[in-house]
Amino acid sequence: MEDDVMIEVKNLEKTYYNEDVETPALRGVSFNIKKGEFVAIMGPSGSGKSTLLHVLGFLDRHTKGIYKLDGKSMDDYTKDEIARLRNEKMGFIFQQFNLLPRTTVLDNVMLPLLYSNVSKFDRKKIVLEAIESVGLSHRIYHESSQLSGGEKQRVAIARALVNNPEIIFADEPTGNLDSKSGQAIMEIIEDLNEKKGHTIILITHETYTAEYSQRIIRFLDGVIESDEKVNRRHRAHDGFRK
Amino acid sequence: MTIQDSFKTALNGLKTNKSRSALTILGIVIGITAIILMMSIGQGAENLILDEIGGLGAETVVVRPGREPSGPSDFGETLFADSLKERDVEALSRKSNVPHLVRIMPALIVPGAVSYEGETYRPTILGASVDFFSDTFDAYVEKGVAYNDADIKQNASVAVIGSKVAEELFGFSDAVGENINIKGRKFRVVGVFQERGQVAFFNIDDLVLVPYTTAQLYLLGIDYYHEIITKVDDPANVARTVRDIELTLREVHNITNPDDDDFFVVTQEGIVKQVQTIIGALTIFLSSVVAIALVVGGIGVMNIMLVSVTERTREIGLRKAIGATDKDIISQFLFEAVTLTALGGIIGIILGATFSMIASIVLTRVYDLNWAFTFPVSAAALGLGVSALVGLVFGIYPARQAAKKSPIEALRYE
Numbered sequence: 339m340e341d342d343v344m345i346e347v348k349n350l351e352k353t354y355y356n357e358d359v360e361t362p363a364l365r366g367v368s369f370n371i372k373k374g375e376f377v378a379i380m381g382p383s384g385s386g387k388s389t390l391l392h393v394l395g396f397l398d399r400h401t402k403g404i405y406k407l408d409g410k411s412m413d414d415y416t417k418d419e420i421a422r423l424r425n426e427k428m429g430f431i432f433q434q435f436n437l438l439p440r441t442t443v444l445d446n447v448m449l450p451l452l453y454s455n456v457s458k459f460d461r462k463k464i465v466l467e468a469i470e471s472v473g474l475s476h477r478i479y480h481e482s483s484q485l486s487g488g489e490k491q492r493v494a495i496a497r498a499l500v501n502n503p504e505i506i507f508a509d510e511p512t513g514n515l516d517s518k519s520g521q522a523i524m525e526i527i528e529d530l531n532e533k534k535g536h537t538i539i540l541i542t543h544e545t546y547t548a549e550y551s552q553r554i555i556r557f558l559d560g561v562i563e564s565d566e567k568v569n570r571r572h573r574a575h576d577g578f579r580k
Numbered sequence: 581m582t583i584q585d586s587f588k589t590a591l592n593g594l595k596t597n598k599s600r601s602a603l604t605i606l607g608i609v610i611g612i613t614a615i616i617l618m619m620s621i622g623q624g625a626e627n628l629i630l631d632e633i634g635g636l637g638a639e640t641v642v643v644r645p646g647r648e649p650s651g652p653s654d655f656g657e658t659l660f661a662d663s664l665k666e667r668d669v670e671a672l673s674r675k676s677n678v679p680h681l682v683r684i685m686p687a688l689i690v691p692g693a694v695s696y697e698g699e700t701y702r703p704t705i706l707g708a709s710v711d712f713f714s715d716t717f718d719a720y721v722e723k724g725v726a727y728n729d730a731d732i733k734q735n736a737s738v739a740v741i742g743s744k745v746a747e748e749l750f751g752f753s754d755a756v757g758e759n760i761n762i763k764g765r766k767f768r769v770v771g772v773f774q775e776r777g778q779v780a781f782f783n784i785d786d787l788v789l790v791p792y793t794t795a796q797l798y799l800l801g802i803d804y805y806h807e808i809i810t811k812v813d814d815p816a817n818v819a820r821t822v823r824d825i826e827l828t829l830r831e832v833h834n835i836t837n838p839d840d841d842d843f844f845v846v847t848q849e850g851i852v853k854q855v856q857t858i859i860g861a862l863t864i865f866l867s868s869v870v871a872i873a874l875v876v877g878g879i880g881v882m883n884i885m886l887v888s889v890t891e892r893t894r895e896i897g898l899r900k901a902i903g904a905t906d907k908d909i910i911s912q913f914l915f916e917a918v919t920l921t922a923l924g925g926i927i928g929i930i931l932g933a934t935f936s937m938i939a940s941i942v943l944t945r946v947y948d949l950n951w952a953f954t955f956p957v958s959a960a961a962l963g964l965g966v967s968a969l970v971g972l973v974f975g976i977y978p979a980r981q982a983a984k985k986s987p988i989e990a991l992r993y994e
Binding site for chain 2 (some may be wrong): 436
């Protein structure tokens with residue numbers, strides 16, 4: 339095992355049981371992800387990519403196989419340790435944004451800090467920095483419902499960033515956005531990887547979006563179809579093209 | 581998550597659903613209002629009754645015919661209604677029998693009205709002695725004179741009337757010397773009491789006193805008394821005097837077994853105890869009704885909390901995804917429930933106190949009762965505690981349901 343491997347997955351299986359009906363979502367998946375890598379996971383809907391992300395993000399449990407994070411098997415983490423991992427080591431960006439309604443941008447971004455050990459006096463500073471890094475300083479006291487889709491996703495990114503996590507999971511972050519806002523969001527995500535060294539695992543079904551990453555894993559029917567390096571990556575300064 | 585953060589989170593949750601929060605606590609508000617209102621009015625009633633009993637004087641001992649009623653359905657009193665007669669008064673008056681007795685008066689209640697030149701009025705008509713009233717209840721004749729023992733002996737048709745009776749029948753003209761009519765018999769008014777209001781069980785202003793002998797002979801046609809009122813020289817001797825009265829009357833009535841007593845003795849202390857027992861029982865009864873109301877209110881809170889948990893599945897999922905532990909989620913929803921019900925409790929206390937204050941004002945002004953508003957501090961503390969407890973008990977289930985949600989299930993919830 340290489341030293342900088344962060345995520346190690348071997349023969350991972352996940353089956354959903356629903357009233358005696360078995361639905362396999364992942365059928366033996368193996369790969370490693372290194373620290374600081376930017377990986378895109380692609381595939382048609384129902385191919386198991388979202389299930390994989392949920393398992394990797396400790397939001398769901400696999401049925402068979404091995405998933406090691408930092409060399410420690412998922413089964414060895416206690417419930418409270420998992421909550422702590424989600425809080426400090428991982429950040430999530432969802433397609434549906436999942437902001438708290440009728441709550442200000444400030445409070446939405448502050449939410450993860452409430453569940454961490456950050457002292458009350460440092461919170462606001464950290465939150466304001468995170469909001470500034472996604473360019474929303476002028477919207478701090480707006481309620482989430484008053485924002486456009488692109489702005490909402492920026493808030494979600496700021497929320498994912500606020501605890502400075504090692505891994506950021508992004509589940510179709512541009513899926514609900516127009517292409518221009520999507521572009522802006524991808525630039526932010528690219529920056530997080532490039533300049534700040536966050537490991538990024540991105541789910542998308544758009545090839546263009548996937549090509550921001552260093553490596554694309556393609557899924558089909560619960561197995562890996564291909565796992566390739568991206569030869570010509572999109573960069574933020576390339577400008578918008580689709 | 582610190583307690584302060586949990587509390588703030590809960591408050592925000594409630595604030596974003598203001599009208600639902602308000603409706604949720606309605607049951608608790610009504611329950612606590614009822615508790616406070618009940619306790620406050622109960623306290624006021626007890627004070628009022630005890631105050632009146634206090635006017636009876638600790639030295640006053642009343643002998644009544646019949647058996648002491650032991651419950652509301654006990655008609656024992658009517659059984660020996662004619663057991664107290666002149667011989668009993670004579671026996672009790674003897675110093676050798678009841679050494680600490682200083683005054684004794686037979687009394688009769690005469691149902692009926694008094695009239696004067698076409699004016700009719702229904703006061704309380706008693707066959708009694710005026711001296712005893714002056715001495716025991718501090719009610720003195722202001723105009724005219726009191727009838728005396730000679731009048732009583734001669735069955736004289738004379739009366740002393742209260743100030744209100746005088747006003748009703750005679751207006752501003754002088755009542756003394758006029759003849760009033762009671763049950764077809766003419767009585768000459770010899771005196772009018774000073775204005776005195778409620779003393780013990782009598783409203784002195786609304787009283788007509790006639791000699792008890794006259795009441796027996798001409799108004800009721802009976803040879804017994806409705807009660808014998810006595811006065812003891814010192815409150816410390818009441819217990820001993822009660823025993824002396826019982827022994828004397830048993831001897832006169834040839835009773836050997838106390839269970840066969842055809843009379844009973846009432847003291848201020850005894851009445852106070854009885855009243856306290858009755859009010860205590862009433863309070864327990866009403867409290868259990870209110871307790872049921874609070875349980876229903878609590879179930880209402882639980883219902884709404886469960887709906888809220890389901891509605892906020894996404895929020896719960898998100899919170900868990902960004903690091904909330906089960907404990908964080910439980911405390912958030914428990915705090916919401918407890919904050920809701922405690923708020924309901926505070927509103928209930930304020931409403932209950934306001935209503936009972938209004939009630940006391942109405943009772944004082946309209947019904948002319950000497951009713952004092954008391955804010956039941958202990959009931960308020962109890963109400964607040966109970967409402968918070970209701971939140972805790974009925975909040976636990978929804979809070980646990982919330983914490984049980986897996987984050988992924990929650991995120992997928994539409």
